Amino acid sequence: MLKSNRDPGYRFLYPKQYRQGELPMIRKLCLITLGLLGTSVAHADWALNMTKGVTELSAETYDLHMLIFYVCCAIAVVVFGIMIFSLVQHRKSKGAVAATFSHNTTAEVIWTAIPVVILILMAVPSAETMVRLEDSRDPDLTVVITGYQWKWHYAYQGKDVEFYSTLARESNDARGKDSGIDVFSVDNYLLDVDRPLVVPRGAKVRLLITSNDVVHAWWVPKLAIKKDAVPGYLNEAWFRAEESGVYRGQCAELCGKDHGYMPIVVKVVEPEEFLAFVASEHDEKARVASAN
Amino acid sequence: MSSTTHSAEHHDDHGPAKGIKRWLFTTNHKDIGTLYLIFSLTMFFIGGSMALVIRSELMMPGLQFVHPEFFNQMTTMHALIMVFGAVMPAFVGLANWMIPMMIGGPDMALPRMNNWSFWILPIAFGILLSTLFMNGGAPAGGWTMYPPLVLQTGNAFPFLVFSVHLMGISSIMGAINIIVTIMNMRAPGMSLLKMPMFVWTWLITAYLLIAVMPVLAGAVTMLLTDQFFGTSFFLAAGGGDPVMFQHIFWFFGHPEVYIMILPAFGVVSEIIPTFARKPLFGHDSMVYAASSIAFLSFIVWAHHMFTVGMPLTGQLFFMFSTMLIAVPTGVKVFNWMATMWKGSMSFETPMLFSLAFLFLFTIGGFSGLMLAIAPADVQYHDTYFVVAHFHYVLVPGSVFGIMAAAYYWLPKWTGVMYDEKLGKIHFWASAIFVNLTFFPMHFLGLAGMPRRIPDYSTQFADFNMMASIGAIGFGLSQLLFVYIIIKAARGNGVKATAEVWDNPRGLEWTVPSPAPYHTFENPPTIKE
Numbered sequence: 078m079l080k081s082n083r084d085p086g087y088r089f090l091y092p093k094q095y096r097q098g099e100l101p102m103i104r105k106l107c108l109i110t111l112g113l114l115g116t117s118v119a120h121a122d123w124a125l126n127m128t129k130g131v132t133e134l135s136a137e138t139y140d141l142h143m144l145i146f147y148v149c150c151a152i153a154v155v156v157f158g159i160m161i162f163s164l165v166q167h168r169k170s171k172g173a174v175a176a177t178f179s180h181n182t183t184a185e186v187i188w189t190a191i192p193v194v195i196l197i198l199m200a201v202p203s204a205e206t207m208v209r210l211e212d213s214r215d216p217d218l219t220v221v222i223t224g225y226q227w228k229w230h231y232a233y234q235g236k237d238v239e240f241y242s243t244l245a246r247e248s249n250d251a252r253g254k255d256s257g258i259d260v261f262s263v264d265n266y267l268l269d270v271d272r273p274l275v276v277p278r279g280a281k282v283r284l285l286i287t288s289n290d291v292v293h294a295w296w297v298p299k300l301a302i303k304k305d306a307v308p309g310y311l312n313e314a315w316f317r318a319e320e321s322g323v324y325r326g327q328c329a330e331l332c333g334k335d336h337g338y339m340p341i342v343v344k345v346v347e348p349e350e351f352l353a354f355v356a357s358e359h360d361e362k363a364r365v366a367s368a369n
Numbered sequence: 370m371s372s373t374t375h376s377a378e379h380h381d382d383h384g385p386a387k388g389i390k391r392w393l394f395t396t397n398h399k400d401i402g403t404l405y406l407i408f409s410l411t412m413f414f415i416g417g418s419m420a421l422v423i424r425s426e427l428m429m430p431g432l433q434f435v436h437p438e439f440f441n442q443m444t445t446m447h448a449l450i451m452v453f454g455a456v457m458p459a460f461v462g463l464a465n466w467m468i469p470m471m472i473g474g475p476d477m478a479l480p481r482m483n484n485w486s487f488w489i490l491p492i493a494f495g496i497l498l499s500t501l502f503m504n505g506g507a508p509a510g511g512w513t514m515y516p517p518l519v520l521q522t523g524n525a526f527p528f529l530v531f532s533v534h535l536m537g538i539s540s541i542m543g544a545i546n547i548i549v550t551i552m553n554m555r556a557p558g559m560s561l562l563k564m565p566m567f568v569w570t571w572l573i574t575a576y577l578l579i580a581v582m583p584v585l586a587g588a589v590t591m592l593l594t595d596q597f598f599g600t601s602f603f604l605a606a607g608g609g610d611p612v613m614f615q616h617i618f619w620f621f622g623h624p625e626v627y628i629m630i631l632p633a634f635g636v637v638s639e640i641i642p643t644f645a646r647k648p649l650f651g652h653d654s655m656v657y658a659a660s661s662i663a664f665l666s667f668i669v670w671a672h673h674m675f676t677v678g679m680p681l682t683g684q685l686f687f688m689f690s691t692m693l694i695a696v697p698t699g700v701k702v703f704n705w706m707a708t709m710w711k712g713s714m715s716f717e718t719p720m721l722f723s724l725a726f727l728f729l730f731t732i733g734g735f736s737g738l739m740l741a742i743a744p745a746d747v748q749y750h751d752t753y754f755v756v757a758h759f760h761y762v763l764v765p766g767s768v769f770g771i772m773a774a775a776y777y778w779l780p781k782w783t784g785v786m787y788d789e790k791l792g793k794i795h796f797w798a799s800a801i802f803v804n805l806t807f808f809p810m811h812f813l814g815l816a817g818m819p820r821r822i823p824d825y826s827t828q829f830a831d832f833n834m835m836a837s838i839g840a841i842g843f844g845l846s847q848l849l850f851v852y853i854i855i856k857a858a859r860g861n862g863v864k865a866t867a868e869v870w871d872n873p874r875g876l877e878w879t880v881p882s883p884a885p886y887h888t889f890e891n892p893p894t895i896k897e
Contacts, residue, residue, distance in 0.1 A: 124812075124815070124816035124817070124828070125812045125815065125816065126812075126815050126816075127745075127748055127815045127816075128817070134744075137744070138744050138745055138747065138748055141742055141744055141745050142739070142742070142745040142748065145738065145739050145742050145745065146739065148738075149735035149736075149738060149739065152735070153731070153732075153735065156702065156703075156706065156731065157728065157731075159706055159710075160706055160709065160727065160728070163706070163709045163710050163711075163712075163714075164709070164714065164724070167645070167709065167710065167711055167712050167713065167714055168713070168714045168715065168716075169646070169713045169714060169715045170715070173711075173712070173713045173714070174713055175645065175646040175647040175711070175712045175713040176647060176710075176711035176712070177647065177648065178650075178711075179647075179648040179649065179650050179651070179652065180650070180651060181650075181707070184703075184707065185651060185654055185700070185703075188699065188700065188703040189696060189699075189700055192695055192696050192699045193696055196692045196693070196695060196696070199692065199742065200688070200689055200692060203688060203742045203743060203744055203745075204685055204688070206744040207681065207684055207685060207688070207743050207744050208681065210744055210747070211681045211684075251431070252431070252432065252824060253432065254432040254433070254434075254435075254436065256431075259431075260430045260431040260824075260827060261430070261827050263827075265826065266430065266826050266827050267430075267824060267825065267826045268826045286678075290517065291515075291517045291518040291521070292515055292517070292518065292611060294676055294750075294751060296751075296819070298748060298817045301744075301747060301748060302747070303676045303747050303748065303750055303751070304676055304678060305676050305677045305678060307605075307611055307612055307677065307678065308517060308605040308606070308611060309605025309606075309609075309610065309611065310605075310611075310612065310678055312677075312678035313678075326817070327817075327819050327822075328819070329676075329750065329751040329752070329819045330515075330751060331441070331510065331511045331515075331518065331821045332518060333441075333509075333510075333518060333521065334436075334437040334438045334441060334509070335437060336437075336441070336821060336822060337437065337819075337821075337822030337823055337824050337825070338437075338824075
């Protein structure tokens with residue numbers, strides 16, 4: 078059998094554009110002729126950097142991240158620049174004669190003081206963001222999240238809606254060692270669940286996070302939330318999603334053998350859609366109750 | 370700087386015993402140093418092969434080789450073995466070999482305890498490695514041993530606790546020995562501030578060890594009683610607190626980080642002046658910087674726990690204190706930079722490793738600074754960004770420091786020069802592959818890949834493939850290191866002079882190469 082272009086063994090060998098389903102024309106034609114071009118599969122974008130996310134705070138977090146990154150880059154240019162200059166100029170093979178100095182108070186004061194100033198400049202915006210991250214007052218909606226080995230439970234407070242959310246069937250079928258399923262053919266492999274957490278766009282959603290067994294961590298990068306789910310603790314986090322869409326994340330604290338298999342999916346919908354979701358949950362509950 | 374009145378008289382009865390007894394019963398600091406170093410190298414390869422199991426599995430998405438349970442055992446054991454079995458014993462080995470010679474003392478102050486503190490280690494790691502063959506497998510809850518997860522460990526659990534106890538006992542005894550040696554065995558005239566930087570950083574490290582190893586021992590003992598004696602220190606259902614373990618663990622764990630890097634600072638501070646042919650810049654400020662780092666390491670622990678749900682004020686305190694560490698660390702880097710400045714540099718293997726240390730440790734420092742920013746850490750925490758960060762400070766940091774030391778002092782230990790050409794090949798292979806392994810991990814973490822997962826979503830495939838290729842390359846390069854060491858240890862090479870290098874500073878270069886079994890039976894005179 079011929080190997081498909083999604084065969085993992087070949088992926089590293091081709092540049093990125095060959096692999097994201099955007100094959101160059103000639104190649105595409107060849108593959109179509111050969112009947113090898115598979116159906117397009119949903120993957121998250123290949124990324125180098127942190128996401129900007131879809132909340133005000135995730136954007137702030139991103140900005141802080143870029144700020145400190147650029148500060149580091151600037152320091153790196155200066156420090157590495159001086160070192161490399163020194164390595165090139167002050168080498169024995171070029172006939173350099175060693176100086177004998179071993180102290181310079183002025184220099185030492187300067188390179189102690191400058192980092193202090195940079196750190197203070199970094200600390201102020203970081204502290205401001207930190208304060209906002211922790212301000213979960215006056216939410217529009219509260220969801221209690223409970224971590225289990227190895228799934229999540231969501232309970233909407235005051236809405237009488239609750240359910241478990243586990244790894245999607247397609248991923249679960251493909252994940253075994255001898256599944257025989259090419260994981261590249263699975264939509265959102267390991268990042269999809271059977272029932273996503275549905276929340277309304279624009280609402281301040283407060284999360285109360287705990288665990289029923291071991292420590293887990295609820296993490297959705299696009300919402301800039303990562304909070305440990307600790308048994309005996311009720312941790313708070315909050316977000317206000319500005320854009321509707323589907324946002325994926327994973328458990329971020331080692332929680333046993335299936336730690337890698339308890340993803341998180343948050344579906345942000347328009348407020349009216351959210352009301353419809355709650356209503357349909359109630360209907361379903363009534364239907365199940367009457368069937369019993 | 371100094372001269373020695375090395376005793377010419379012979380003490381035949383003081384020579385090493387023959388055969389295995391020499392090593393079992395030795396109280397000689399050089400023999401014990403050698404034992405530590407060999408043990409560390411062995412553990413480096415055992416822990417390294419576990420890393421290769423991890424990287425092979427992560428080479429491609431989907432499970433190819435191991436099951437998730439075994440994968441978790443590998444990550445846990447890799448960390449425990451590398452931290453307690455490879456890096457720490459290597460530095461204790463270097464301390465044993467070099468500190469008495471550097472301060473002009475005849476041996477370690479407590480030679481019998483020295484023997485014991487080494488021989489506990491093979492027992493501790495024998496116990497730890499035996500768990501791989503037990504019902505339920507080796508510990509798989511991460512080297513951080515967070516409860517309640519660690520309490521789900523199978524038969525391995527008590528063995529894990531006891532092996533950690535033994536490692537702690539060994540470390541504490543080693544540290545006591547080093548402190549007593551430095552405080553009491555210095556040659557007349559060697560005041561504290563005249564001590565070489567390696568001795569200084571080890572003195573500070575030894576105090577850190579004594580301060581925090583008992584804390585770890587206490588934490589794991591509480592785990593043990595929670596598991597077997599009905600206590601609920603960390604069990605929420607019994608009124609205990611799982612987060613308290615994390616606080617206690619990181620109160621040990623953060624100073625532990627500096628325990629693994631400070632001696633490397635010392636090594637680099639010895640090597641750079643030698644090959645720049647210029648005295649170390651700011652010796653005293655280096656001492657103060659290392660002491661400040663050690664002090665700060667006690668008040669930053671909860672930056673490992675920014676997502677655990679601490680009060681805002683707690684988070685702010687730990688963010689600010691963590692950022693402060695950048696200041697003394699910066700001072701050290703700038704001092705090394707100034708040592709090189711206007712020197713007359715040559716680039717033998719120890720210098721190459723030290724320079725790579727300087728560049729790559731600084732990169733690890735930068736990602737450390739980024740991690741200190743608490744709101745950003747929320748996104749970085751427990752991702753491959755953290756894995757990239759601590760491997761940058763531990764592999765091209767601590768491990769390159771150890772390798773630099775090995776090349777620097779190997780001629781003193783063996784009496785012959787190591788193979789410089791092979792050494793350089795080893796360096797370049799290591800330096801290239803270490804970056805290929807760990808640099809892509811920054812991107813993986815930022816793109817959202819959590820650590821400690823055996824399988825991942827397909828968009829992470831490319832960088833994982835790069836990292837795995839790098840890891841295999843790095844692992845294979847280390848075989849060359851072993852070959853070079855064995856070659857030199859067998860006396861195969863150009864005979865080394867007493868000085869070995871071009872006019873190096875330090876008492877160790879005043880004794881012949883190889884260093885006689887007993888050195889400085891009569892203390893040298895420190896001039897200046």
